Amino acid sequence: SGLLVGTLDVVLDSSARVAPYRILYQTPDSLVYWTIACGGSRKEITEHWEWLEQNLLQTLSIFENENDITTFVRGKIQGIIAEYNKINDVKEDDDTEKFKEAIVKFHRLFGMPEEEKLVNYYSCSYWKGKVPRQGWMYLSINHLCFYSFLMGREAKLVIRWVDITQLEKNATLLLPDVIKVSTRSSEHFFSVFLNINETFKLMEQLANIAMRQLLDNEGFEQDRSLPKLKKKSPKKVSALKRDLDARAKSERYRALFRLPKDEKLDGHTDCTLWTPFNKMHILGQMFVSTNYICFTSKGEKLCSLIIPLREVTIVEKADSSSVLPSPLSISTRNRMTFLFANLKDRDFLVQRISDFLQQTTSKIYSDKEFAGSYNSSDDEVYSRPSSLVSSSPQRSTSSDADGERQFNLNGNSVPTATQTLMTMYRRRSPEEFNPKLAKEFLKEQAWKIHFAEYGQGICMYRTEKTRELVLKGIPESMRGELWLLLSGAINEKATHPGYYEDLVEKSMGKYNLATEEIERDLHRSLPEHPAFQNEMGIAALRRVLTAYAFRNPNIGYCQAMNIVTSVLLLYAKEEEAFWLLVALCERMLPDYYNTRVVGALVDQGVFEELARDYVPQLYDCMQDLGVISTISLSWFLTLFLSVMPFESAVVVVDCFFYEGIKVIFQLALAVLDANVDKLLSCKDDGEAMTVLGRYLDSVTNKDSTLPPIPHLHSLLSDDVEPYPEVDIFRLIRTSYEKFGTIRADLIEQMRFKQRLKVIQTLEDTTKRNVVRTIVTETSFTIDELEELYALFKAEHLTSCYWGGSSNAPDRHDPSLPYLDQYRIDFEQFKGVFALLFPWACGTHSEVLASRLFQLLDENGDSLINFREFVSGLSAACHGDLTEKLKLLYKMHVLPEPSSDQDEPDSAFEATQYFFEDITPECTHVVGLDSRRKHGADDGFVTVSLQPDRGKRANSQENRNYLRLWTPENKSKSKNAKDLPKLNQGQFIELCKTMYNMFSEDPNEQELYHATAAVTSLLLEIGEVGKLFVSQPAKDAGSHEEDKLHCEDIGEDTVLVRSDQGTGALPRSTSLDRDWAITFEQFLASLLTEPALVKYFDKPVCMMARITSAKNIRMLGKPLTSASDYEISALSG
DSSP: OHHHHHHHHHHTTOGGGTOSEEEEEOOTTOSOOEEEEEESSHHHHHHHHHHHIIIIITGGGGOOSHHHHHHHHHHHHHHHHHHHHHHTTOOOOSOOHHHHHHHHHHHHHHTOOTTSOEEEEEEEEEEETTEEEEEEEEEESSEEEEEEEETTEEEEEEEEGGGEEEEEEEOOSSOSSEEEEEESSOEEEEEOOSSHHHHHHHHHHHHHHHHHHHHHOOOOOOOTTSOOOOTTSOOOSOHHHHHHHHHHHHHHHHHHHTOOTTOOEEEEEEEEEEETTTTEEEEEEEEEESSEEEEEEOSSSOEEEEEEGGGEEEEEEOOOOSSSOSOEEEEETTSOEEEEEOOTTHHHHHHHHHHHHHHHHHHHSTTSOOOOOOOSSSSOEEEOOHHHHHSOOOOOOOHHHHHHOSOOTTSTTOGGGTSOHHHHTOOOOGGGHHHHHHHHHHHHHHHHHHHHHHOSSTTOOEEHHHHHHHHTOOOTTTHHHHHHHHHSHHHHHHHSTTHHHHHHHHHTTOOOHHHHHHHHHGGGSSTTSGGGSSHHHHHHHHHHHHHHHHHOTTTOOOTTHHHHHHHHHHHSOHHHHHHHHHHIIIIISTTTTSTTOHHHHHHHHHHHHHHHHHOHHHHHHHHHHTHHHHHHHHHHHTTTTTTSOHHHHHHHHHHHHHHTHHHHHHHHHHHHHHTHHHHHTOOSHHHHHHHHHHHHHTEEOTTOOSOOOOOHHHHHOOOSSOOOOEEHHHHHHHHHHHHTTOOHHHHHHHHHHHHHHHHHHHHHHHHHHHHHHHGGGSSOOHHHHHHHHHHHHHHHHHHHHHOOSSOHHHHBOTTSOGGGSBEEOHHHHHHHHHHHOTTOOSTTHHHHHHHHHHHHOTTOSSOEEHHHHHHHHHHHHHSOHHHHHHHHHHHHHSOOSOTTSOOOOOHHHHHHHHHTTSOTTTOOOOSHHHHHHTTOOOSEEEEEOOOOHHHHHTHHHHHHHHHTTSGGGGGGGTTGGGSOOEEHHHHHHHHHHHHHHTTTOTTHHHHHHHHHHHHHHHHHHHHHHHTTSOOOOOOTTSOSSOEEEEEEETTEEEEEEEOSSOSSOOSSOOOOTTOEEOHHHHHHHHTTOHHHHHHHTOOOOHHHHHHHHHHHHHTTOSSOOOSEEEOHHHHO
16 A cells, blocks of 8 residues: 555655655544644654743643634744745745745755755656656756656656757657657657647746756756736736746747847737828737837738837827727827737736836936826826927937047047948949949838838838838848838837947957957958958947957857848948847847857758758758758858848848848749759759859849849859859749748747757867866776866766855866866865865865866966866876875875965874774873873883784885886976975975875774884984085074984884974974975885785776766765666666
């Protein structure tokens, strides 16, 4: 029955397994019981019961009826809980009691610390072979865990999100809904979910957070500003789950309307919008956030709207009618009015908008007082004072500051601040001037008519008509304005007045790696265009790229940014080009331009998947040739600007700013589709690249008013037969006709899948490069180094999860060289030291770890990289006898690890420390105890050092070891003489270390005996060495007379302190500053003891220690949890 109850507890999620021991309160006439206390062990629950006996049970006798007793007990327990929460500052959260029980269960079952936050848990089955195991999946911020307890057999699974290489939702005949989780070493299948879509979305989100952490060290922090739920609202999910759901909605909202990356969605509601251009009420959704009101239609006819709150002047509740229920009117500064209706909770919506308007006003007009009107009648109006509305947000700077400013966009010294480079360097083709100019004029008129009908500026109605005009090509005179509008860069520019100017001034005259790379690439940016053949264009490009490098050091500068930015400068003013670059790098092409171009690699993988689906006849051939991966990187990074003629490529940029990355995929597929036959006949990748290069060179824009600018690729081409011209507008129309079904949400799903693969591949590449770099420097095998790297990285990640003594960004910087990307501080090193180093044992382990860490930290930044870590471990585990002893010696030559430690013991006290624990069979202390009882001490410590037959038998072996130190064999220790001498205090610490190292060794007593002999010998050597050191005359207060020396009495060696002054030896004496020994003396003395030689010469099995370390983590120890393991019960 016990097995069955345990199984039901897990399957039904009973709280019985959370608390195996409980104290319940129940009266005889009641069927309800109350949980008074619970505990995980009998001892814990007994303590609770004893407290109840002493503080509660005696008081209950004064009550006469059960109801009074129940009321008193409940009040008493609740009061204790409230007092505890008050003392410990326990914050009230929104989690249900059931979820709190699940949190306790999660931490107990998997040994997770409190810092590991549980997001949600789901009932499911885990497939081990062909047998499903019913249990519970626990999803936390950093781990995916599974627990099952069926018929007495317990099973656990813990997988770190950062180790997942693939996450898929599959459907088979036997299992219609299965989630497949893949790691580098195994695959796991979960099924029978109540809501598989919700579970899978949450798993995707958590895995994505983990990938962000690997990519740019961007950890997870809960959003405390999330609005609280109403008390009456049902609490079905945890606060953390609500936070993640809100983040996901905000991300989709920002992507849909091209809003700044810090904008948070507050809520959305169904409504209708009156569209004056066709005089209809269209159904859609209104979205409200901190700074914007947005709308998108639900029907086939696309219509979207973006209203920044900075533009809003009046929010008015109009009269309701049967035709127009619950209407809401919003007016803007450019005299546009938008009419929404069919709002479910209009009063609440108006209140939220008014709150956000007040916040917006206070942010933009912080130096002016805001006074709005808000009436309680049915015609409620919220408005801004006209004085504020008519003014534009300006940065308040004093005249003195302006006078001192080195860079001023308002001055005449910067022409690119007020006009575009294309305006200054416009060149027209005389022979084709009239027809092309007429067509350009018609385009401009079409856009002006569109603005008159649909509105102009950020608040314009965006419809299918807008898309049609964009696909036909934006007029050159309007290109910069519309790029700002369509990309959303206009919002960031409007909310950050003066930001670019300040950034340029701060970055002027400063140099780093990014500025050096920028200078190198400046003259490679559209060199064929006259705007970049002189200093004006080059200087503007330098300022924009340098300002962005200082704004975003994580990206800094990446090749291809110069090409894109130079095109932006042609059509936009300098500050506008900067904000367009911000939108491009941070929102529209995420992670494209970081040091590892991860975003471009991700989209390259997406493109390969799309090519397999849309041009399957070409996919296998292209994969064999490796062409897709080669071409797509340059196409995506430069938006075709580097592979197409300039006048054609800018049309692609037009479409990109309107449609996003979708149009780039469509166009790339259209290029492949147009060249299917030629590509299938190619024999190698070079031939295929030539075919595609010639095709793209032939793409022309016959509407361009500019004279054709020769493309670099076409200049280098020596084709005899010219390629037929391809019209860019026809190519774009073809891409929409054939591949227009590609949706933005589908691309995002595919991006997630590819992001896992790309980042894990980069991590594997980093590991291989690190291992390849240091494998020749150590004695470890490649397999051992890879396992050690995994443990080292895991220790770093654990400190990022659960905190450490240094900041995570200091320890992990993906932009650094491979060897320095992961670093650990002393707290993490201490844990790894205890698991892997052979000398870690006893209470002295932490001190020894501190000494070794100080030795390995060569640059003194309190962090060590993998190479430094392995160098110390290799010497301790696989070094020869001399290398091991040299490492031990160097660890003690360093200054003390902590400056607040007490002064080291005197040599005499150290000798007592080592000798007093040796058993009487090995040590004979002459009359010491009896003398101490009378308060006297004659200064003698007698240690039995009677040589045995084994030692004499090994004398020849000792000579062989001593020969290792002959001059001709000193090549391994060529720097031994350069090592500083060991003073008396350092020598004492070295002896303590050796004493503690042997505490768990099977030959402990023999090693203690040998250590005592070496200590005695070295003390005598140090005393003798003092005779050869010239010393100044000592004053009367010095301890020149107090010397340690060894004397032989019978068969014992006795350490004697000469005491010519008083008859008693003081308990603490000063260190002898002239006493010192060298490394050669230390090595030679230790080689006289076979037990010590055997101990330090003993080989260490590193793989066994690594396996042991991984097993310790599997058991849920405070150190890093295993990345992917199964408890032995699971394998059964």
